[in-house]
Amino acid sequence: MSATAELRRTVAELHRELTRYELVSWTAGNVSARVPDHELMVIKPSGVSYDELGPHAMVVTDLHGTLVEGELAPSSDTAAHAYVYRHMPHVGGVVHTHSPYATAWAARGEPIPCVLTMIADEFGGEIPVGPFALIGDDSIGRGIVETLSASRSPAVLMRNHGPFTVGATARAAVKAAVLLEDVARTVHFARQLGQPDVIEQQHVDRLYERYQNVYGQ
Amino acid sequence: MSATAELRRTVAELHRELTRYELVSWTAGNVSARVPDHELMVIKPSGVSYDELGPHAMVVTDLHGTLVEGELAPSSDTAAHAYVYRHMPHVGGVVHTHSPYATAWAARGEPIPCVLTMIADEFGGEIPVGPFALIGDDSIGRGIVETLSASRSPAVLMRNHGPFTVGATARAAVKAAVLLEDVARTVHFARQLGQPDVIEQQHVDRLYERYQNVYGQ
Amino acid sequence: MSATAELRRTVAELHRELTRYELVSWTAGNVSARVPDHELMVIKPSGVSYDELGPHAMVVTDLHGTLVEGELAPSSDTAAHAYVYRHMPHVGGVVHTHSPYATAWAARGEPIPCVLTMIADEFGGEIPVGPFALIGDDSIGRGIVETLSASRSPAVLMRNHGPFTVGATARAAVKAAVLLEDVARTVHFARQLGQPDVIEQQHVDRLYERYQNVYGQ
């Protein structure tokens, strides 16, 4: 199944961005990628150190989380990733972390207001909060999908838990996770000493439009 | 005494996690491990730079802190570690740091409330505060043991001092120290701008049960 | 066009200071340098990873942002940099980041008061706020130039956006960006627990005078 060989490498490498930006501690956090044209995904194994996350440690499951390829048990968040892939066909990558500033907003159940041009650019408006949900069934996946479906944001703050982000590719989902923590932190700082102004909706729309279409190569 | 050779290496390597996660400054902080089937422990020497903490720098003491093997004086916290091993037979590793967020809760004498799924998973409820105790006799060890015995938490916040964590192995105790600082920080951030909701006890119980039995390989 | 070869290398290397001091996330942020004696500038390409920013990735544009040399599209902030070079002939380098503490002051639209000798030394007084401006025309460049022209500060906090800094060279502009985040952070901390005293104007003037003329080699 050589379609997954390249993707294992990509997903393994993307996990390094989680440690580089200090979005994760110990073995928490995970990245997955949909295998194009297959009902499969590549995901991190459960409870394995980031130092040992080479391509061979990655596992492949079907879109109900059943192990298809690999020797390790998949991430305990596999069911949530799988639910997202089943219900959001345009999503090619999913990331979950407990990055500290984003998780602090999640713990308070407070959306991050759109007070920075970077939030308008990447998230298209305020970053929404998803419900409290226990692990073990489809509750987390359903909470993610319902919240993201009502928003332009690729990130959702799951209450008392932490953020999930999505993207057209695993790399785009990791980018969203990195920028989420960045803006969660900056708005936290801003709010500690005052109340920043929310950017007007028409300006948010123009910024979002431009960034989605013009930025990058 | 070859039973300790492997353990010296393990304990030496685990100290690198303390610097990697910035839980310690200068020479503060220490990891120890019980030597299985012996009344002995391996522990860091006192006041030695983290750059010089190879396996040979580690020292072996009995469970009253008397030096048995090694050329350096043991950590000044050896008595506290030894007390824990004498009174908690299931504990195989002990870690002490002054990690900044956990120590801030300790300075206020305030337990960390269970407002995150990660706290329910790893600590099984709120993270308790232990008494103020002076170094030099069994006061610190007794404070740790009494506080941990009344809780599911592997971590205790010693008042005006800093955290101690325990585990079945030294690695598990280090994991608890890393995740403690992570949640101490996130809840600190959450509390700076509001009051996060405490997770219901029945949900805490289900999360704790699952994580202790299902997570990892 | 060998005048730009050396400058490409310098600008590429200066981008490493942005990551070293954690002033940028993912591909955000950019450094540019005026090409001496030419109506040209060297600038970072748009949306390229910091890991891939070698000298050959840099692009050269004229002072209206039109690509002259290089294979990649220039930074989406090129128009703002170009506006600064057209209107501030003594400026040889421009830097833009979303460094978190400086951006938090920008989000509140609050200047950083001159409460530290380092602020007097490097910025010559309080660090001013520029207007909210949308990307896409000269609004950002005009806001930067108007604000800096009314101040001794080489840094401006663009409202709801982030800082821009300038200098006689690109290196000086990077230094201003690094020290800006440093003082933005320290004054943030100071203000969280009280109200630091502003340094008297006569002392600010003496410190600024001395630092600009005596410091360094």
Add this chain to the structure above:
Amino acid sequence: MSATAELRRTVAELHRELTRYELVSWTAGNVSARVPDHELMVIKPSGVSYDELGPHAMVVTDLHGTLVEGELAPSSDTAAHAYVYRHMPHVGGVVHTHSPYATAWAARGEPIPCVLTMIADEFGGEIPVGPFALIGDDSIGRGIVETLSASRSPAVLMRNHGPFTVGATARAAVKAAVLLEDVARTVHFARQLGQPDVIEQQHVDRLYERYQNVYGQ
């Protein structure tokens, strides 16, 4: 003058601790060491990047700051270091930084209360504030010496400026600078969410006594 060769190397290496613990930005901050049995000191040159601070970059001055050895201009803080060596004969090393948490207390002119055992151990009580003083004459040196002479603390928080620390050796002064920032940060965090209890004087005395005489090898 081979007495200084070894000391240049030591002082150069100690500067790496300032960057390792993020106590300094750009070229700010400096370490010096008294040359034993000579009226000389080794100090960092002014405005040189930390990447270029090898032994050969260090300069030697007399205890009035006049250059004796080396090709670069000495640190602009040389007069303050020299004043300390002239007036505190037991001091063998001096460190100056603008480390952010310590400088925040300095900006407010507020001493750091003794609410942690680590503060009692290393600083022997609250960490005092020194006067606001301009660079250019003996004002800073005099402020340091007068404040430290009235305290057991090896650290002083110079108002609106930043910390200076001293020690029997340059290494001890660097240790004090590292632990100062550590406790300045932890007490900052503790104070953000409440009011930690100050440790009783008799306990502070016992902790200080023990740490100064028993800790280390």
